[in-house]
Amino acid sequence: MADVARVAGVSSQTVSRVSNGFPGVHEETRQRVLAAMKELGYRPNSAARALKRGDFRTIGVITFTLSTTGNVRTLEAIATSAAAEGYAVTLLPVAVPTQDEVRGAFSRLGELAVDAVIVIMEVHLLDSARLSLPPHVKVVVADSDAGDRYAVVDTDQAGGARDAVRHLLDLGHETVWHLAGPEGSYAAQRRTAAWREELERAGRVPPPLVHGDWSAESGYRAGLQLAEQDDCTAVFAANDQMALGLLRALHERGRRVPQDVSVIGFDDIPEAGSFLPPLTTVHQDFAEVGRRCVDGVLRQVRENATDHGTTLVPTRLVLRDSTAPPPGLR
Amino acid sequence: MADVARVAGVSSQTVSRVSNGFPGVHEETRQRVLAAMKELGYRPNSAARALKRGDFRTIGVITFTLSTTGNVRTLEAIATSAAAEGYAVTLLPVAVPTQDEVRGAFSRLGELAVDAVIVIMEVHLLDSARLSLPPHVKVVVADSDAGDRYAVVDTDQAGGARDAVRHLLDLGHETVWHLAGPEGSYAAQRRTAAWREELERAGRVPPPLVHGDWSAESGYRAGLQLAEQDDCTAVFAANDQMALGLLRALHERGRRVPQDVSVIGFDDIPEAGSFLPPLTTVHQDFAEVGRRCVDGVLRQVRENATDHGTTLVPTRLVLRDSTAPPPGLR
DNA sequence: CGCCACGATGTTTACGCAAACATCGTGAGT
DNA sequence: ACTCACGATGTTTGCGTAAACATCGTGGCG
Structure with missing residues (x-):
């Protein structure tokens, strides 16, 4: 900074003013300082700045x-x-x-x-x-x-989960199963709570809960269980990855989606539109x-x-x- | 730091020594300083440190x-x-x-x-x-x-691509199609170049190139084209997302994977094992x-x-x- | 018994910057 | 012409830290 000041023929304070865009510097002087900064490749030192400020x-x-x-x-x-x-x-x-x-x-x-x-x-x-x-x-x-x-x-985890459940009920499903996230996750808890509330508000009986750990692999394992449930026609997965695994398990067990089972996810990851079939899901912003x-x-x-x-x-x-x-x- | 020094009854330099773990401080003094630091909730100021160092x-x-x-x-x-x-x-x-x-x-x-x-x-x-x-x-x-x-x-983009092509040729495929990444990407270029080289080394004719943009959606679009090619029995996709879209397109067009068409990806994203079918791919570390x-x-x-x-x-x-x-x- | 070496600690200083205050010059107002 | 206000610029100072150097005391050794 001192070098810049010397080259520009001003004081270091003026260099500081220019470098911070402060007013009260003559246009001509400012240009001279800017030129000097460029010539010397001057970069303000952020440590000193932080220390001072x-x-x-x-x-x-x-x-x-x-x-x-x-x-x-x-x-x-x-x-x-x-x-x-x-x-x-x-x-x-x-x-x-x-x-x-x-x-x-x-x-x-x-x-x-x-x-x-x-x-x-x-x-x-x-x-x-x-x-x-x-x-x-x-x-x-x-x-x-x-x-x-x-x-x-x-x-708004709860709102999203309610919409998902509502959507499936509106389609005519008797109830909605839930492939939940890990128990330690508060986001997962809220989605689960909202799912249950929405079902109960509609007078439906919440089926037993199935837990995954957010991964596609855990969704697959859960899906193998769900495929055994003949009365399971609709599943709300707590995220899209688990929904992906779920889709694979259902497919392997010969349960068609959406003809036999409806699946809805949560997140709307970029790939969700390319799943088999393209996944209906709750978009998070x-x-x-x-x-x-x-x-x-x-x-x-x-x-x-x-x-x-x-x-x-x-x-x-x-x-x-x-x-x-x-x-x-x- | 001065406060800590005062409370510990030492100079600020000694505090500095303790805080940097330097030798030459009496154990008893060190403990006193550490206690003072804790009591006052002292945190070294990283800006000053950076400025000095x-x-x-x-x-x-x-x-x-x-x-x-x-x-x-x-x-x-x-x-x-x-x-x-x-x-x-x-x-x-x-x-x-x-x-x-x-x-x-x-x-x-x-x-x-x-x-x-x-x-x-x-x-x-x-x-x-x-x-x-x-x-x-x-x-x-x-x-x-x-x-x-x-x-x-x-x-090692080239090595991975060669392995992918080699694997498909070893299975008996006459040639391997390639769903490439965007032209601007150097990684994509290298995978494409290695694909071509490996085919030529085996005396095969590289089929026309199909480009995507890394997204599953672009893989889907490319897949619709590839599904039209009756002689296309093996596709090397430049990443897993595009492979995902490709799988969907092939499925929609009634081409079974892997019975009718083999697909291999690149990256090994966590979800790849949950695709339909689980995706053979090149793992990147x-x-x-x-x-x-x-x-x-x-x-x-x-x-x-x-x-x-x-x-x-x-x-x-x-x-x-x-x-x-x-x-x-x- | 005196000197020195060395470990433990203190004092001074500078890192680069910008706030606060000081100074200088110029034009407007009386 | 003289003051005054104000814009443009310069000078001083300190932010918190650690390197360099200074000091102090103690024990060992000749």
Whole structure:
């Protein structure tokens, strides 16, 4: 910076003003400084900037895994929105979803150059970790229930699940089976709860629950069981991957979809339209979730506020070819 | 830090020594300092540290999109490896794959707190952008051909493609059709080139090329064309998503897989085993690619060297149920 | 008994930048 | 002509840390 100042024949303060786009610099001087910066290949040192300003213009994202579409899409949207606001995103991977690991990530966070954190994770893993959070770091939680301790942004899981069940009932199915996500997942719990409520509201009896672990493979295993149930004409899978495995199991057992069994998924992953048959599913707007997460943390950072509300992003039912009226009604 | 020093009754320098694990501090004193740090909730300020030390302990990752499995898995492995080495990872999303956008990302990089960069991107997008790279930033390129300008880590695309073709020929197929990736992609080009070479080496005539854009939807469209070709008994799809669409198209047109047509993919995405039928494919070890990327940049950072070599990560053929001998040979 | 070496700790300084304050010159108003 | 206000620019200072150097005390050795 001093070099630039010397070349341009000004003081370093003027260079600073130019580099930050502050007013009060004569146009001609500004041009001279810009030329000098270019000539010397000057780059402001972000460490010094951060030290002086007291913030880092960086958001940390803590997430357990990038193997689920949802987390990835959310992350992508976060990165894009953050970039648009002049913020960088640093990734804090948590290898194993244990409280120890999470606590470790949070404590590393303290030394990390981060103004705010977005946590994409089941919150029960956070419980004991929260204490080690540096006091000035703002938090928004996605994909979880944080009670009133943190701000939360999430898909309207319940609404989406209700729509899915409703759709199958409207087609005439007597009831709807549910291929649920892992028990530890709050998102899975909410989808399951909403499925049950919607059935009960319609006066139907919820069939026994079948659990998977989000993977296609677990969907396949569950599908082999469901294929045995003759009275099973409609299944609501808690995500598209499991629905994929389910489709394969049903196909192997000679149960046609949608003629014999209707299947509906959740997420609307890009491949869902290419399943056999193309999958009717509940679309999640991960991009919107990511955007609102960034909005949320930046609002907290800028206004030094502490939000606690929950923001729900609506879902949308995408009708494809995997659902139809039950055999009796055709 | 000054507060900690006061509470512990030592100088700030001693606090610094403790916080960096330096020797030459009496054990008793160390404990006193640690206690004071804990009591006050002291966190070293990473901006000041970076300013003083001159590096950031951070690796930037520039990638065009997180919508392909490969990029995501690579990113995940990078983040994990980097964390193990005490480095953070900051994400630099490039919204649109134009040279302007890429150049923008690279220039933002200059102001970013980053010691090294891993670029997961087609390199032709880099060409004109390279000039604006800050001189001290080390680079490793994944998923591309960077000539001898940068260090490169990549999957052995050619080897994987050869294995795929070889496998189909060994089953007795007369020739192998190819559903290629987008023309702009170097990875796609290499797979295509290897496919052609392997066929020619076996004295077969390469059928006309069909292009997709990596998406399942494009695979479906291509599949509709291929289903018309009666002499098409084996297809090598350049990735699993396109293979998925291909399977659907073949199924819709009444061509059974693998009885009438064999299909092989590339990537081995987690869902590949749940396709209908389970997909034979070429497994890419993205985790290894990510790890080697981190190794590469860190070696450069630490030894201040400039690597230019190319590291190839081997692939592995995963046999499932989508390939079989051609109809004539059954 | 005195000196020195060495371990333990303290003091000074600079990293690069930008806020706060200081200064300079010019044109408008009286 | 003289003041004053204001725009343009310069000077000083400190952000939190750690390297370099300085100091202090203790035990061993001649």
